[in-house]
Every structure is written in C-alpha cells, then in structure tokens.
Amino acid sequence: MATNNDKPRIVVIGCGFGGLEATRALDGAQVDITLVDRTNHHLFQPLLYQVATAGLSAPAIAAPVRHLFRKQANVTSLLGDVVSIDAAARNVRLSDGNTLPYDHLIVAAGATHSYFGRDEWAVHAPGLKTLHDAFEIRRRILLAFEMAEKEGEPARRDECLTFVVIGGGPTGVEMAGTLAEIARHTLPGEFRHIDPAKARILLVEGSPRVLQAMPESLSASAQRQLEKLHVEVRTASLVTAIDEHGLEVTPPEGAPYRIGSRCIVWAAGVAASPLGRQLAQAVGAQVDRAGRVVVEPDLSVPGHPEISVIGDLAAAKSHAPGREPRPVPGVSPGAKQMGRCAAANIQRRIAGQPTKPFRYRDYGNLATIGRNSAVVDLATPAGPLRFSGWLAWVFWLFAHIYFLIGFRNRIVVLIDWASAYWSKQRYARVVTDIEPRQ
C-alpha cells in the first residue's frame, strides 16, 4: 500500500480508547499515520449495555472513525482486519492480503470474551463487546418476552421469563439492574397473557461479592440496590454448564442446581485479542494468563522499541516515582493514558531522546445499577470519596455524557435519558431477525 516515505510511518491497530487517543496525541506531528480498525467506528463500550437493553440506539454511542479524523491531515483511516504482524519485515498484514509497512507500530486491538475454555457456551450466552453483540442480546431479551406471551405451558413460559446474567462486574450489574427495570417499568401493560413484572432476573457471580474491584462497602450497597430491584443475586456460585434451555450452577457447598432460562448473558470473562499472542510469538515476548502482552515500562515490546502495545491488550504496569510498579486495570482511562504515553514516546524516539515509563493516574471507579442507583469510588488528593444511591447515579450520568465522543452524541444521549427517566420507556426496541438462534 502506497505511503509517503519522507516522514516516519506510524501504524496504529485499533481505534478503541487507546488507538484513538494515541492518534489524536500525534496531531500536528511530522509523521504519516495509518489507523486501521476492523470496524468503521469508535465504540464507547461503557454504554454498550444501554444498546443491549434498548435504551439507546447504536449511533448514539459510536462515531465513524473517518469522520473523527477528517481534520487531522496526518491520518489515513483504513477499514481492515489485521491478521498478523511481521516484526522482522516491519509490516502488518490485513485479511484482504494488503500489507502496511511501518517505522513505529502501536497495537491497540483490545480484548474479547473468555469462556474459560468452554467456548461452546458462547452460542447460548453471548457476551457484550461489540455493537453486533449488543444487537444480539437485545434481540434475545425482547424475543424472550414475545415467546412467553405465546407459550401456553407454564414451565416453558417461566423459562422464557427467566433472565440470567453471569458475572457480577460492572457490566453484569448494569445489565441485571436494567433488565429488572425493563420488566418492572417498561413492558407492563403491553402484553395480554403474561405479566412482564413477574420476570425473574438472576445475577450469578463466582466470587463472594459483586463489583470485586470496589471496596466491600460499595459492593454491599450495589447488592442491596440490586435486590431492591428484585434481582436475585447469587454470589460464590459457579456456572458449570450452559445449554439452550438454561444453566447449571454449583454453590460452594451443596449440590449443583439448574436454572431454566432462554436468555443468558455472559459478562464473566475477558481475554486479550488473539493478535497479542501472534505478536508475542513473532517477537518472543511473554503473555500473561489473559493473553495480554507483557510490555516494558515505556509500553514497548522487549527487544522491539518500535512496537508499543497499549490498552486492554497490554499487561502494563504503572511506574510512579518512589512506588512499587503496579498493574494497570483494563479500563478506558488506562487505555487512553497509555495511548498518550505511547504517542509521546514515539515522538521522543524520533527526536533521538530517551523514552519515559508509563504512569497510570487512577481517578476511581463508577458503576450504575439502574434508575437512581449507582456506586462511586473516587480517588481524590484527600483520600477516597465513596458514595452511592441517587447522587452517585447523577454523577455517573454526567461523567458518561462528558466522556462520550462527539457533541451530537452527548445531546442525543442526554435527551434520550431525560425522556426515558420521565416516561420509563426504552424506545430502541426494534428487532428485525425474529428466528430463535439457540
């Protein structure tokens, strides 16, 4: 593929939080950037569950990559699926056979679902990572109610009206809370043979508490808020089987039991993009258990200073002066900060200067449970600031609107949320494929 050879060529793989931020940080630099992504949009994953639960439409949380970089003259945006990286030849190969030569490479291909070796579960319990996943989950949720309305046999009807979310992290908590709201607030009055408010929502988590990354007090608050919404929270419970009619759960003591369900959502495991392992094999680098590439303090790959790995694909550590290096969590601020650091280090390398180690600034954690309920754990110079309930929910709401990409998206989301708050409706309830797929 033709490029301008006068300037250093930078290839950025992935336009998620890390790739987007790295590319933006190189605005105005005398470099030639090729930004390649297998989708044509940047996706704001923290609000993906809203698309999966019919609260927002896809364009409200996704922005076309080409449009985002229309004014940044040093960027060429390409739609392409990277299948391999040839570190010796310094090029990146796409699935269509094209190759992209580079002088500096930033790999920001993110993560995917992990079913802990039980990939056959994916068909029965889709995970939430892409817009495609969100559409599929939304389809299953809405069709489960439709199936229940037609089902005359009580046991099978109950199966249709039982929704299970596996994984009690932020995504699982958000999904379960919103499912409860759909059942209790959005759908009642619309069906003639079922009462949607009687739907069971279960949240199954393997560890002893939900929101493991948060302090215990906030986990307990989140669980209380979920239970107030009539979500049945089953902690310390391992999922040991999943099929098209439900799942088997094994508690720490006692016999495994079965839950019949036609709609199961997987929010339990994350693994690095397969590109990480391919790169690690090509350059002899290490990967951790989740398949993330172990990087140097400056985010480069050992022995290849011209390749940086960032975001969810990197097993990176934060190097704060005077402190032990600490692992960086797989969250969007981590990816964005790594993006800026990798871009700055590339510019230093080009200028013949030494690179700097990555330092992660942790501003805290947020998770919403549903209408008027959320938990917030902020890191402030005066120590942690923790709160939950309505105030936390308002904080969560404005934080997400602030960080959304694009002015129009912010306005659209604000209007949609305000209207949903007053009407209790979720308007994005269109499904086009009504055939059951399980």
Ligand SMILES: Cc1cc2nc3c(=O)[nH]c(=O)nc-3n(C[C@H](O)[C@H](O)[C@H](O)COP(=O)(O)OP(=O)(O)OC[C@H]3O[C@@H](n4cnc5c(N)ncnc54)[C@H](O)[C@@H]3O)c2cc1C
């Ligand atoms: C449902 C969900 C909710 C979340 N909620 C929060 C939250 O509330 N707060 C928070 O801080 N974090 C949240 N996260 C985590 C956060 O989204 C990630 O940490 C962040 O997206 C990581 O950024 P990244 O750039 O590494 O990867 P991503 O943002 O995932 O971007 C990777 C990009 O690479 C592209 N790509 C992948 N493979 C290839 C390939 N082979 N060729 C070309 N392109 C490729 C993808 O299409 C994608 O655009 C959430 C994640 C999910 C899935």
